[in-house]
Each structure stands twice: as structure tokens, then as C-alpha cells.
Amino acid sequence: MREKAVERRNVNKEHNSNFKAGYIPIDEDRLHKTGLRGRKGNLAICVIVLLFILAVINLLITLVIWAVIRIGPNGCDSLEFHESGLLRFKQVSDMGIIHPLYKSTVGGRRNENLVITGNNQPIVFQQGTTKLSVEKNKTSITSDIGMQFFDPRTQNILFSTDYETHEFHLPSGVKSLNVQKASTERITSNATSDLNIKVDGRAIVRGNEGVFIMGKTIEFHMRGDVELKAENSIILNGTVMVSPTRLPSSSGGDQSGSGDWVRYKLCMCADGTLFKVQVTSHNMGCQVSDNPCGNTH
Numbered sequence: 001m002r003e004k005a006v007e008r009r010n011v012n013k014e015h016n017s018n019f020k021a022g023y024i025p026i027d028e029d030r031l032h033k034t035g036l037r038g039r040k041g042n043l044a045i046c047v048i049v050l051l052f053i054l055a056v057i058n059l060l061i062t063l064v065i066w067a068v069i070r071i072g073p074n075g076c077d078s079l080e081f082h083e084s085g086l087l088r089f090k091q092v093s094d095m096g097i098i099h100p101l102y103k104s105t106v107g108g109r110r111n112e113n114l115v116i117t118g119n120n121q122p123i124v125f126q127q128g129t130t131k132l133s134v135e136k137n138k139t140s141i142t143s144d145i146g147m148q149f150f151d152p153r154t155q156n157i158l159f160s161t162d163y164e165t166h167e168f169h170l171p172s173g174v175k176s177l178n179v180q181k182a183s184t185e186r187i188t189s190n191a192t193s194d195l196n197i198k199v200d201g202r203a204i205v206r207g208n209e210g211v212f213i214m215g216k217t218i219e220f221h222m223r224g225d226v227e228l229k230a231e232n233s234i235i236l237n238g239t240v241m242v243s244p245t246r247l248p249s250s251s252g253g254d255q256s257g258s259g260d261w262v263r264y265k266l267c268m269c270a271d272g273t274l275f276k277v278q279v280t281s282h283n284m285g286c287q288v289s290d291n292p293c294g295n296t297h
Contacts, residue, residue, distance in 0.1 A: 269293035
């Protein structure tokens with residue numbers, strides 16, 4: 001038994017001093033590696049950087065909203081939102097373009113004026129094809145469907161372009177009307193004032209059933225030519241005075257006989273009917289066989 005005890009002691013001693021017991025050499029590159037490595041690691045870094053950038057942008061937007069709208073513990077200092085959909089600006093606001101919703105209204109308080117200011121730019125209100133432009137020296141309204149101004153308290157129509165229902169009148173204080181094209185049945189002035197029609201270029205007056213110009217005195221002043229064209233006849237009733245200073249003369253012997261020129265002489269009947277006669281010789285009169293005056297020339 002003593003020998004067995006000595007042998008067991010030697011075996012335990014050798015076992016405790018043998019640190020390589022059960023050791024198997026293994027290549028570490030072949031072991032399963034945990035964590036994000038390679039492309040996955042680079043992708044994770046990119047995602048983290050992107051989230052950081054979005055967080056910074058969100059912080060900047062929050063600071064801008066807080067500075068502009070002035071959000072505090074008691075709500076917004078510059079805006080009020082109501083259940084009826086009303087958005088009220090409590091302070092001076094600087095905005096570029098405003099797009100109201102369908103059938104929206106822009107107004108002020110009951111006892112305060114609504115002040116809209118443009119910084120060196122016109123103020124434009126536009127709804128479809130209707131546009132109101134307020135500039136420094138003028139205010140213009142453009143519309144393809146017409147316009148109407150009325151008193152909101154009395155509902156009386158002050159100015160309307162609905163010619164079928166209301167006769168067109170210039171508002172009180174307006175002395176001139178600037179249009180490019182107008183279609184109407186008649187144009188009249190007050191009994192105590194003159195009707196002046198002025199154009200920078202060419203004026204065309206056309207009537208589907210004729211043009212009638214009536215007045216105490218009718219004067220035409222122009223720099224270019226005057227063209228009177230009618231399907232049937234042109235009648236001048238009254239005293240007609242023509243200044244011949246700028247009219248071409250038919251006394252030029254060379255031009256009247258030239259084949260490149262066709263000249264007409266303007267003739268008038270006793271009742272004011274005008275007609276033309278082609279000039280075929282010198283000192284030719286208005287007595288032709290087919291004149292519309294009949295026996296009276």
C-alpha cells in the first residue's frame with residue numbers, strides 16, 4: 001500500500017506540472033471571428049455618421065423654428081391657430097409668397113388696418129387669371145373674366161365690367177381709361193366734357209353694322225394716313241373741313257401720267273355722300289356717269 005501511495009503521488013505531481021496536457025495547436029485565422037469586420041464595419045461607420053449629420057440638421061431646424069415662431073412654454077408668441085382654421089399673425093411677419101387654400105380670406109382685425117409692404121417690389125394678389133398689382137406709381141388690375149367692386153356694407157356696386165347687366169361707367173375721380181382693345185356698343189362722354197381718344201400707334205374703329213360718330217364738333221388729328229373703308233357708303237353730315245397741307249397734290253404732270261401711279265379724286269355730294277373718281281387726265285372733275293349723287297353734284 002505504501003508503494004501504491006508513492007506511485008499515485010508521483011503521477012499527480014507530474015500531471016500538475018505538465019501545462020501542455022490536452023493542448024492542440026490551432027491557426028487563429030481559421031477560428032470564427034465575432035463583431036463587425038471588413039465591409040460591414042465600414043457600412044456601420046457610414047450609418048453612424050449619417051445619423052449624426054441628420055441629428056445636427058434637425059437641431060438647426062429646431063433652433064430656426066424656435067427663433068422665428070418663438071415657441072415658448074405658453075405657446076407661439078407670433079402665431080395663433082384656431083379650430084376654425086384661422087391662422088393669426090400676432091407680430092410683423094416677413095414672407096415672400098403666400099398660397100392660401102381654396103376659398104381663403106386674408107384680412108385684418110376689426111379696428112386695425114391691414115398693412116402690407118413690399119421692399120422695393122410690387123405687391124401682387126393673384127387668383128387664377130385675375131391679378132392685382134400695387135406698385136409705387138400705379139395700381140393695375142388684369143382679368144380675363146371681368147371684375148366687380150362693391151361696398152361690403154351696403155352691397156352697392158361701385159364699378160363692374162358686367163356690361164350685360166350694368167352699363168360701364170368710369171368711377172368717380174377717374175378721368176382716363178387705358179386699354180389695348182375694347183368691345184362695346186357705344187362710347188359716350190358727359191354733356192359738359194369732351195371725349196378724347198388718343199393712341200401712340202394705330203387706332204382701328206370697326207363696327208359689325210357700321211360706325212356712327214356724332215358730336216357737336218369732331219376733329220381728327222393724326223401723323224400718318226387716314227383710311228375710311230365701308231362696304232356700302234361713307235356719309236359725312238355737317239360742315240366738313242380738310243386741311244390740305246399734308247394731302248398729296250394731283251397737279252404733278254409726271255406722276256399723274258405715269259403707269260405706276262393710280263390716282264383718285266375725292267368727291268362729295270350735296271347730302272354729304274363721299275365717292276371716289278379715278279383720275280385719268282388733268283383738270284378732271286367729279287361729273288361722271290356712275291356717280292351716286294344723281295342729278296345733284
